[in-house]
Amino acid sequence: MEFREVYCNNCKKVLGRYNIKFYTEDKISDLLKTTHVKHVRNGHQVSIRKFLKN
Ligand SMILES: [Zn+2]
Secondary structure (H helix, E strand, C coil): CEEEEEEECCCCEEEEEEECCCCCHHHHHHHHHCCCHHHHHCCCCEEEEEEECC
């Protein structure tokens, strides 16, 4: 299974992993504006990377 992993470089932690089947890139950017907005507002560098899991 393939996931998109939202990672905060400042907090050095994974904020969430989202199955690409259910989460499009648009949905992920929505999450960055809602669920993870605190990091973005604090000027944290949030990156989205691919994560593979069997
Ligand atoms: Zn952060």
